[in-house]
Amino acid sequence: MSDVTQLIHQYLRHNKKFPHVFCPGCGHGIALGSLIRAVHGLSLSKDEVVVVAGIGCSGRIAVYVDFNTVHTTHGRALTFATGIKMASPKLKVICIMGDGDALAIGGNHLIHAARRNIGIAALVLNNNIYGMTGGQTSPTTPGGARTATSPYGALEKPFDLVDLARAAGANYVARGTVFQAHLLDRLISSAIERPGFNLVEVLTPCHTQYGRKNKFKNPVDMYQALKHAAVPREAWEHFSEAERKERIPVGVFVERDEPGLEERYRVMQAALLARPKAREALPEPNGHDPASTKAKLEGVES
């Protein structure tokens, strides 16, 4: 088991200040470790990996890793990532978002990235709260939970990210937790390796903003709860309604094998480039081919 941390240290930026900015017990650090182990396990070079992050606590992950890193705007990480992937398909693009980031302000980008099946590994670090801005309700805050903007309990129904991504057409959808780090390593590794849009929801506790307001004494309490709640998808499917209460299925939910947008684009482009007259100055209206007209014209011209 040794050398895990030493390996991680090799991928951290040595000119950045550590410890990182995350609060004590924040799961984001564990998720970052999983990401590094997944990249290392796939033998990817640091140069071919791009980490694109949104805004929020999760967004700060990008600054610590020695890859190509882009810290974007709130909710829009997937749009930047889409541009990078289409411009340079050889790069492995990993997009890190939070729950508010990916599902509220960036919800539309998420469903469209999934629909396009663009070749991106999307990691949504779900801590059920807006952490960085002071603990406000997010689209995954459980019903009844107390937050800075739901002091009397959250009224809205939370998003099920797995269902959402599945319906939108993602190639691969999985859910893991930072408590089961080995499973998380495998899920993230698959998401990076596979073609198309691959999403991993990572359940990660936020004690500072969520736990304290919702009767968790300390970070350890939250990890205990996570340990209890997370059950493998296969087992969960056989649970009764009562057993499912307070439980969250983890594992792989969708495994499709459709080519990514960048690959489909490449195929279309290759076909177009193989055609003669691909480099006309301006497109002829109505898809008209000047060569065939010329022959006809010669017959009618007086």
Next chain:
Amino acid sequence: MKRFTALERFEIRLSGLGGQGVITLGKVLGGALALGHGFHVTQTQSYGPEARGGASRTDLVVSTVPISYPKAESVDLLVALSQEACNTYYRNMKPRGILVIESDLVRQPPSNFYLGLPFTRLARDKIGVPQAMNSVVLGALTWLLPFARQAVMKKALAASLPAKVLDKNLKAFSLGYSQAKKHFGPPPALWDGNGDETEEPGD
């Protein structure tokens, strides 16, 4: 062959209903005058939420010198393919401008001085393709415009069409040209003094 040495701001407005091919007609006419004849041409069009059946219009400014203002201000030639278009744009005409109408669709011409042909009927009955109506108009305008050359127009029309509808449209063009020749009379008499024209034998 007709040649023009100087032409300053000759303004054409083509108008009618959406779906009549007015904009396409403007593009072909403008393209031919600009590229084939070497004039300065601007073609603009009214954009609107106009589906088939709505109003449609395009303006062309033709000149031998660079054009500053690209829209028509006082129209030399108004082509109205619907009553509504004729009513709307007649007031934008120059005092000695020429009005060409679709004589079946414009039942109440605003003036006694106009040139009319049943373009749609000609396309439908003589060509068998009502959609080729705008090619009939193009043929007629080619006869009418003293600076337009038939071969160049035909070539531009051909270059803008998909191969499968080419023959019918070229026939429609020739029909429009011959009908205009028969019914409109010789162009120089129509355009008294608009531009410096020199007739050369061999047209």
Next chain:
Amino acid sequence: MTDRHKGLTEVVIYPAWCKGCGICAAFCPEKVIELDAEGKARAVRQEDCINCGFCELHCPDFAISVRTKEPGADPGTPGYKPPAKGK
């Protein structure tokens, strides 16, 4: 879980990086780690470590390293070899 035998590994903790969340101490199956007076993790029962690696994997601050005991393995000791640079 390569080696479940006790006493073959040691738990190295970087106090400067530890934020004292207590995850390592709470979940260590052999209670090797405790929080000290400052609230930082300390390996108090090194000899009981079974090399399960939980603390190392779950330390959010990369402050714990579980290592196979061998001469020169520790920073600051003679013959210490830093790990090779990654790609």
Next chain:
Amino acid sequence: MPTPRSSRKKRKEVFALGAEAVAEGALLAGCSFYAGYPITPSSEIMETMASRLPRIRDGVFLQMEDEIASLGAVIGASLAGRKAMTATSGPGFSLMQEHIGYACMAETPLVVVNVMRGGPSTGLPTSPAQGDVQQARWGTHGDHSIIVLSASDTQECLHMTVTAFNMAEKYRTPVILLLDEVTAHTREKITLPLPGEFEVFNRVVPTMPPEWYKPFEETVRGVPPMPPIGSGYRFHVTGLTHDVNGFPTQRPDETVDLNHRLFRKIDQFFHDIQVVEEYQTRDAEVGVVAYGSVARSARYAVDQARARGIKAGLLKLGTLFPFPKAAALRLLSSCRAVIVPEMNMGQMSREVKRVNGGRSSVRTLNRVDGQIITPSEILKALTQV
């Protein structure tokens, strides 16, 4: 500025829309990435790129889910080394402001073409207007420097797009090209330049070993070199205020250095960035300052005024921001009155008045009814001052 070089090869002429000329200019400038969202009256630019880019090696065209996403993808592509652009109109331009700011902060070269329409809000979707002039300058939050260009005819659409790309790459900045409906939708004969006929500026990439590269370091020009993602220069890009390594900082000394450099890299090259055309201004007694399609009307009006014995002259602005102060002052100093006709309530006249300092009498001529300002209106104003 692109400088035509003489060539014996025959240039191709086409009868094209302003929008198509923009696309043509972009391709000549080396643009190989377009991401956009349909919106009237700019959609023809997008449609032309949709047709052209897939037929060019490495050309990428993407239709995104909205304008924010479009500019996000363009920034991503630019970071990956592409010359990239998008086009939009008023409402879409409002949405893009978030990422225009990001591109300023992260010094990402890109071109945004905005075919303006009337507003506020959805306004007049299909009518000409020039309502986004000040939005182009100040639309995104925070102090920032930016380059805003305009074009008035179809040939100029092509040239100005090349210029926009050149400036974007040269100064590592977003460049906004403002058009209006008339300019974008006028079909005219344009001459396609031959390959190599225009200066095309390509991005300066670092030439030192990666370990020594500082992505946001001060340089002589104020513009640090920029490597494409994946080329071995790994660094952090962020919209946060950052130090020379790209890492977020709140240190006052580093913050002020960054902000000052972002201004200075554009300010100190005013002479290169300012594109203006002076017409009949040498002996002018009354002047017109105009841009976009209104400049065409103004030129016609100046000719007509001269024919009536009025010594009129036109300053046509190619660059709107940084405001071409020197050229404006020349006109203001020599004319007793200067008219600024615009299809808005007076967005550029505000700049002219700002630099005037009592030199001349600045008159506005505004239309916000979705109609173009005609030559006769400008002529009338010229005869009345």
